[in-house]
Amino acid sequence: MYFNSFEFLVFLPSVFIVYWFIVNRNLNIQNLLVVFASYLFYGWWDWRFLSLIIFSSLLDYSIGLKLKKEEKQSKRKMLLWLSIFVNLGFLGFFKYYNFFIDSFINTFKFFDAEIKFNTLNIILPVGISFYTFQTLSYTIDVYKKKLEPTQNLISFLAFVSFFPQLVAGPIERATNLLPQFYKKRTFNYMSAVDGCRQILWGLFKKIVIADNCAKYANLIFNDYENYSGSVLFMGAFFFAFQIYGDFSGYSDIAIGVSRLFGFNLKRNFAFPYFSRDIAEFWRRWHISLSTWFRDYLYIPLGGSRGGLWMKIRNTLIIFMVSGFWHGANWTFVIWGFLNALYFLPLLLTNRNRINTDIIAQGYYFPKIKEFFQMMITFFITLIAWVFFRSNSVEQAFYFLGHMFSKSLFSIPEIFPIHIVFLVVIFVITEWLGRTGEYAIDRIDFLNRPIRWSLYIILILLMFKFTGEEQAFIYFQF
Structure with a gap:
């Protein structure tokens, strides 16, 4: 369902009326309506992929609760990596499987060697890159004890699937959006x-x-x-x-x-x-993604605190991973690499914040x-x-x-x-x-x-x- 479609023109006022005039007295039912509307909105493309987003939501909801109870750091880390592995595993399979297979075959061809692997006719679930990063922000923040895990399953399902930003962002942090589902909302003209x-x-x-x-x-x-x-x-x-x-x-x-x-x-x-300059551009373009990579990848890698080599390495990693996030094609990787080359002179001369x-x-x-x-x-x-x-x-x-x-x-x-x-x-x-x-x-x-x-x-x-x-x-x- 597109925002600029007739279906959405009917969908939006219908949900709005029910939300504010029928179920507005009960917060839990309001949140449940959001979940139902979001699943309807997402399922309009392909109902089969609803199972994917529901499974990912239930997994991270359960891991969040277990992280709160678990005190041993080794087991907490294992739970975190379970969330990362499963979520990125789904993303990698649906989005990058054929890309890696083709690249693997072409590498062998370069050395005059033949190798056969079958590619798959995979349909990419709409918005998988967005809601995967959104739910990962929850488990990572719970692991770092920046966020209390929720015990309200309906609120968590609503947070992951919130239909306005489900398929193309902004990528919301659990620390910002999830608490909004706990509070009673009143209509503000x-x-x-x-x-x-x-x-x-x-x-x-x-x-x-x-x-x-x-x-x-x-x-x-x-x-x-x-x-x-x-x-x-x-x-x-x-x-x-x-x-x-x-x-x-x-x-x-x-x-x-x-x-x-x-x-x-x-x-x-x-x-x-x-x-x-290009540093200012990246502070202003797709802010939710660039700050996600900054907080969950760039800073954990050491950011710009290390020596010259670490600064160069981390900058290249974050931009090339950002490029690869956009699609399974070398064009996106080069796009990311090119932006890294634009950015590095500013970073190395401390002019990236002027x-x-x-x-x-x-x-x-x-x-x-x-x-x-x-x-x-x-x-x-x-x-x-x-x-x-x-x-x-x-x-x-x-x-x-x-x-x-x-x-x-x-x-x-x-x-x-x-x-x-x-x-x-x-x-x-x-x-x-x-x-x-x-x-x-x-x-x-x-x-x-x-x-x-x-x-x-x-x-x-x-x-x-x-x-x-x-x-x-x-x-x-």
């Missing part, structure tokens, strides 16, 4: 208004920006050998805004829907394309230096996106090689001016709203007639410029 506003903005990002950019990004990437460098650059440009509009749009809708039901999710994007403020705060325009820093950061990010979007490493190198040929400065054969215009308007809107948590929050200071006029304009633009429907990109991860 202003929070609901903010939620609706954010849903509207997220839908605009998805339907108008992402889906329209996707049409031309797909056209160019699918026929990249027959276009000039200027058109290939346009393809990379359109994909950069497709993935941002698509993924941040999903996060906005998820956070907005959660507000309708009295929950607060963590922010997942903070205007990343206004970053002045841009922590809001750019041009209090001013309408950035300084000349800041402007060029933004352009350079966006440009190198765009190059990395080529690997992310390409079907193979060979395609990515061919694409970049021809993009930087002499034809880069030719007049592009494809230049959809209306899409470029929409992207420019979108960027200006984001720039004006960059000091708030979300761009659309900035219209609060306007009077009601102007606010409603802007809402109507957004809705009309969605009807006028509805692109060809595209699945959310991060559903495949």
Whole structure:
């Protein structure tokens, strides 16, 4: 069930009405409704995979209780590794089995040796990378005694399967989301208004920006050998805004829907394309994943506390694992490695934390230096996106090689001016709203007639410029 589908248009108000007007007096029944609605939402794709998420939930719920009772450190560690092994085992089998088999076979072919292994026709469960990391955060935090294990099974099932963010994040920590299921929730009109506003903005990002950019990004990437460098650059440009509009749009809708039901999710994007260096970009892009890897992988490895070699090693590990998390293809690994290369000079010169403020705060325009820093950061990010979007490493190198040929400065054969215009308007809107948590929050200071006029304009633009429907990109991860 997609957020931008007719089914969800029926599903959301139906659950909302039952949640607030029928079962609002009983917290446990409210939570049970969340579980039922979440399983219905997830099962809409394939009911068979509900068994997977239920098994993972029950396993980690049981391990959490056992960790509380167990005092011997060796047994506590064994319980933790059981959770890690089972959860990552499921993730590895469904997502990476064929990748490892193919890589193993190709390695032997490189040495002129033949080896036969059968690949499997495996369907990737939607959202498995997201809910796996979410439930792992629970067992790890319980193991570290940062969180008391819950004895409320319904609340835990609701935490793992919470439908607004189940299939594409934000990846919530148990320390933030789980306690919200313990407290009685009362309807807050202003929070609901903010939620609706954010849903509207997220839908605009998805339907108008992402889906329209996707049409031309797909056209160019699918026929990249027959276009000039200027058109290939346009393809990379359109994909950069497709993935941002698509993924941040999903996060906005998820956070907005959660507000309708009295929950607060963590922010997942903070205007990343206004970053002045790649370190700032990664503090602003997919925040829930980057902070997850920081807290549960980078810091346990030693972070940046060790010597030069440890800093380099840990940075390479976290970025390449992040790349591999996105998909079973060497293109994602190289994408992660490339971002590590961008990041390392900043880390090794202690300049990775110099841009922590809001750019041009209090001013309408950035300084000349800041402007060029933004352009350079966006440009190198765009190059990395080529690997992310390409079907193979060979395609990515061919694409970049021809993009930087002499034809880069030719007049592009494809230049959809209306899409470029929409992207420019979108960027200006984001720039004006960059000091708030979300761009659309900035219209609060306007009077009601102007606010409603802007809402109507957004809705009309969605009807006028509805692109060809595209699945959310991060559903495949």
